[in-house]
């Protein structure tokens with residue numbers, strides 16, 4: 001049997017896509033291998049969100065050169081967002097690549113690989129494609145938590161972001177096909193699903209009849225065996241009261257929301273084309289906090305967007321304090337090809353970006369520590385998903401609010417179980433606790 005080695009960079013949607021690719025190529029007699037030196041086909045699933053992500057791929061391709069020299073029959077493919085964004089530029093910079101294809105072409109991966117093998121010249125496939133729901137996934141060893149893509153693309157055109165260029169327009173999968181996939185996962189023993197979309201809370205607007213994410217979550221709640229539902233990423237512009245109420249009312253919907261803010265300055269938000277102001281964002285936060293008790297919030301921030309002054313930056317820090325996020329993902333602004341902001345004349349020097357990023361992470365870290373500390377003494381529901389990283393004799397899992405909890409399981413086999421754990425100690429990035437008992 002031919003062997004496939006898959007390398008995946010980037011977001012959860014890429015992980016999901018890689019699983020589909022492995023499933024599809026499995027039907028063509030490719031079996032997965034962890035070892036690149038025994039592969040007949042190496043596929044790199046790429047991310048283009050920041051320049052650093054792309055540089056990683058080029059340096060990885062550089063490392064693969066030797067393998068290709070030893071084994072001229074080896075096929076090397078680059079797929080995903082960077083393929084869609086850079087297209088033939090990848091072949092120019094990395095001539096060892098035999099195949100480049102974007103996410104719309106994933107459903108045809110088998111045919112593309114065959115073409116690359118037959119034609120002995122590079123194959124490039126970065127056109128638009130029909131939306132296909134691929135449900136043939138490989139059985140994975142953990143069989144506990146799964147990602148499920150519910151919509152593709154994004155129409156928002158934030159001025160810094162390549163996603164509308166790499167993933168195309170917003171298109172939702174039909175609820176029935178999503179539910180069928182989730183029922184299949186439940187039958188295999190999966191207990192948690194994360195519904196994925198670049199702009200997931202715009203789900204369903206493009207369908208006939210139109211529907212929404214709240215309705216989808218209500219239907220997923222009915223799937224027996226699934227215990228927890230998460231979704232990501234939500235855009236403040238599309239956050240409805242209906243969805244907020246679903247977070248409160250749908251029993252399996254976890255009390256956790258990732259709501260990217262990007263900047264706390266109205267002037268910068270406008271230049272980013274985000275479609276909301278800080279006042280509107282704060283209104284949403286107030287409604288969320290009033291409606292959903294115990295809701296955990298996380299966000300994305302960008303440091304050093306073009307034209308960001310010290311005052312703009314201070315406004316972001318102030319929002320972080322005011323909202324009190326449970327966790328924060330912050331990035332230095334990276335100019336991306338074909339995005340509007342890359343051409344803005346007032347780019348911020350790298351040194352300032354770096355300093356601001358560090359500062360944001362400090363502020364966010366202090367708040368996170370405070371939030372974690374407030375959980376000491378509480379009893380929380382934990383889905384056990386493995387062993388503690390630091391002490392393999394201890395079990396680990398996540399709370400509904402997505403925090404890692406390590407605890408002594410007393411030698412019991414609890415993998416995949418929902419248990420109750422009393423939090424005894426808060427660490428900066430995780431919690432420690434003692435087992436109280438099974439949750440059900």
Ligand code: SAH
Nearest residue numbers: 160161198199233260300301331332333334
């Ligand atoms: N809605 C998407 C957002 C995609 S990008 C999602 O599913 O997560 C994830 C985050 O990367 C964004 O929220 C933003 O904070 C950051 N990001 C996007 N483009 C960037 C750029 N050019 N430079 C720095 N950070 C960027």
Ligand code: F3S
Nearest residue numbers: 154156157158161163
């Ligand atoms: Fe990117 Fe903005 Fe869409 S961050 S994914 S263009 S909502």
